[in-house]
Amino acid sequence: MTDQxxxxxxxxxxxxxxxxxxxxxxxxxxxxxxxxxxxxxxxxRAVREAAGLFDxxxxxxxxxxxxxxxxxxxYALVAKYSTMKIGKAKYGVIVNESGGLLDDLITYRIGxxxxxxxxxxxxTPAVVTALTERLQHFLQAVAPGxxxxxxxxxxxxxxxxxxxxxxxxxxxxxxxxxGHGEFGxxxxxxxxxxxxxxxxxNGGATSAGDDTITIGQAVRExxxxxxxxxxxxxxxxxxxxTGYTGEDGFELYAPNIGATRLWETLVTSGVDYGLVPCxxxxxxxxxxxxxxxxxxxxxxxxxxxxxxxxxxxxxxxxKESFFAREALAKRGETEPPRVLxxxxxxxxxxxxxxxxxxxxxxxxxxxxxxxxxxxxxxxxALAYLDRDHAEAGTAVxxxxxxxxxxxTVAELPFYKRPAH
Amino acid sequence: MAQLPPLPQNFTxxxxxxxxxxxxxxxxxxxxxxxxxxxxxxxLGEVVYVDLPEVGDTITAGExxxxxxxxxxxxxxxxxxxxxIITINEAAVDSPGLLNSDxxxxxxxxxxxxxxxxxxxxxxxxxxxxxx
Numbered sequence: 001m002t003d004q005x006x007x008x009x010x011x012x013x014x015x016x017x018x019x020x021x022x023x024x025x026x027x028x029x030x031x032x033x034x035x036x037x038x039x040x041x042x043x044x045r046a047v048r049e050a051a052g053l054f055d056x057x058x059x060x061x062x063x064x065x066x067x068x069x070x071x072x073x074x075y076a077l078v079a080k081y082s083t084m085k086i087g088k089a090k091y092g093v094i095v096n097e098s099g100g101l102l103d104d105l106i107t108y109r110i111g112x113x114x115x116x117x118x119x120x121x122x123x124t125p126a127v128v129t130a131l132t133e134r135l136q137h138f139l140q141a142v143a144p145g146x147x148x149x150x151x152x153x154x155x156x157x158x159x160x161x162x163x164x165x166x167x168x169x170x171x172x173x174x175x176x177x178x179g180h181g182e183f184g185x186x187x188x189x190x191x192x193x194x195x196x197x198x199x200x201x202n203g204g205a206t207s208a209g210d211d212t213i214t215i216g217q218a219v220r221e222x223x224x225x226x227x228x229x230x231x232x233x234x235x236x237x238x239x240x241x242t243g244y245t246g247e248d249g250f251e252l253y254a255p256n257i258g259a260t261r262l263w264e265t266l267v268t269s270g271v272d273y274g275l276v277p278c279x280x281x282x283x284x285x286x287x288x289x290x291x292x293x294x295x296x297x298x299x300x301x302x303x304x305x306x307x308x309x310x311x312x313x314x315x316x317x318x319k320e321s322f323f324a325r326e327a328l329a330k331r332g333e334t335e336p337p338r339v340l341x342x343x344x345x346x347x348x349x350x351x352x353x354x355x356x357x358x359x360x361x362x363x364x365x366x367x368x369x370x371x372x373x374x375x376x377x378x379x380x381a382l383a384y385l386d387r388d389h390a391e392a393g394t395a396v397x398x399x400x401x402x403x404x405x406x407x408t409v410a411e412l413p414f415y416k417r418p419a420h
Numbered sequence: 421m422a423q424l425p426p427l428p429q430n431f432t433x434x435x436x437x438x439x440x441x442x443x444x445x446x447x448x449x450x451x452x453x454x455x456x457x458x459x460x461x462x463x464l465g466e467v468v469y470v471d472l473p474e475v476g477d478t479i480t481a482g483e484x485x486x487x488x489x490x491x492x493x494x495x496x497x498x499x500x501x502x503x504x505i506i507t508i509n510e511a512a513v514d515s516p517g518l519l520n521s522d523x524x525x526x527x528x529x530x531x532x533x534x535x536x537x538x539x540x541x542x543x544x545x546x547x548x549x550x551x552x
Contacts, residue, residue: 372468
């Protein structure tokens with residue numbers, strides 16, 4: 001298992017923790033990752049009803065810094081980044097020269113001159129290569145004399161996610177019991193920069209005035225798709241209110257060296273809150289219920305942002321020039337023939353990736369992901385369907401191992417967490 | 421790997437991870453239960469659907485006779501023995517999770533009146549083949 005030959009799957013800093021927990025492992029994007037620890041359905045339900053703990057350290061982390069970092073990202077990626085506020089996160093994509101999707105990414109703005117990009121594990125080498133090439137071109141031809149640096153921090157950075165309705169309580173408990181760290185203002189003037197360190201990590205009532213809030217209060221007030229710096233158990237980390245489950249939750253980026261301690265601190269803090277470790281099986285069923293695309297299933301180099309319903313994020317009106325602008329504009333002249341939709345069934349058989357979708361015996365699309373929904377109790381799927389048959393409510397059939405099964409086109413997401 | 425329930429020593433096994441509840445040389449002429457092993461149900465993930473032959477069907481050793489669907493995938497069900505289906509385990513059809521929770525007991529799939537035995541192995545050989 002620990003053979004470090006060229007083709008051996010990579011291991012995260014938490015691999016031995018997972019092995020001790022009795023995890024079943026699977027090769028995912030070249031990484032030996034926990035698939036499940038016991039029952040993947042129990043793990044799925046824990047995230048919907050309480051909380052789940054995920055090791056996502058296989059994901060990549062690329063830091064872009066320098067006075068012209070924002071201008072470079074505006075050039076290299078399709079959306080506009082220079083207008084992002086410090087402390088915010090943004091979902092986006094990177095395309096190849098013909099406008100096909102190289103990856104989908106989350107980008108965090110760290111400061112005026114600093115961004116932190118998170119690509120998928122299997123795509124990280126390709127994203128780093130593409131960004132490096134684009135940076136060379138940017139410095140030579142687009143904006144000579146610019147100040148931009150790229151650092152691939154993937155191999156040094158761990159990512160642990162706490163997802164589910166009890167996530168906030170678990171983070172607050174971790175701060176209360178293992179925190180006592182500083183909460184200094186970050187570079188620049190973000191949403192939370194006015195928060196000051198206090199000894200009271202858990203009692204918002206002691207706010208001294210307009211300019212001072214406690215760490216606990218800052219965590220509670222942290223918005224979806226925003227991040228703040230935090231210290232838990234002596235580990236300096238980025239706490240982001242982001243996720244891939246459809247629930248409230250956090251993603252914690254920390255140096256590898258702190259990964260095990262952070263994991264164990266969160267496990268301890270989660271004891272009273274039903275926190276269970278969750279593998280990639282639950283991660284996949286959770287994201288599918290939330291209607292979120294998975295690169296390799298719904299997204300690949302043959303799909304464009306338009307196909308995936310992400311055409312609106314392309315900065316045609318907000319940016320002068322950017323990588324693959326002409327190719328994207330050309331592909332945007334005609335509507336994509338197929339669109340990404342949801343399918344549901346009242347039967348018991350799940351449609352799987354690759355299954356053909358038909359209307360009146362004629363093939364109109366293909367399933368990209370599908371399985372029984374643990375929360376909803378019936379099969380759900382994502383599929384690319386011909387535009388003419390993509391309206392919610394349309395009756396279709398899916399070929400499941402040679403037999404036609406009835407499905408209905410459904411609005412996404414399949415599952416939306418209850419408002420509170 | 422997670423802790424699997426112990427392998428019944430008096431059962432017969434196939435390379436496709438089915439079990440028959442009896443010793444290989446004593447099966448012909450008897451009606452026996454058939455199920456899938458914990459190795460199979462663990463690898464599949466949680467079973468959500470089983471498609472079984474019908475009572476009265478004749479099944480042939482080494483051929484597919486149904487499907488087992490889990491949260492993650494669908495697998496063909498092979499029969500290690502030839503014979504007529506006598507009973508279907510309706511409890512397993514209604515609660516496919518029994519294949520995970522009790523694969524060698526409540527999670528049995530069907531009973532078959534055996535006329536012929538296919539390629540099978542004993543518990544020791546199956547354990548060795550699957551590094552148990």
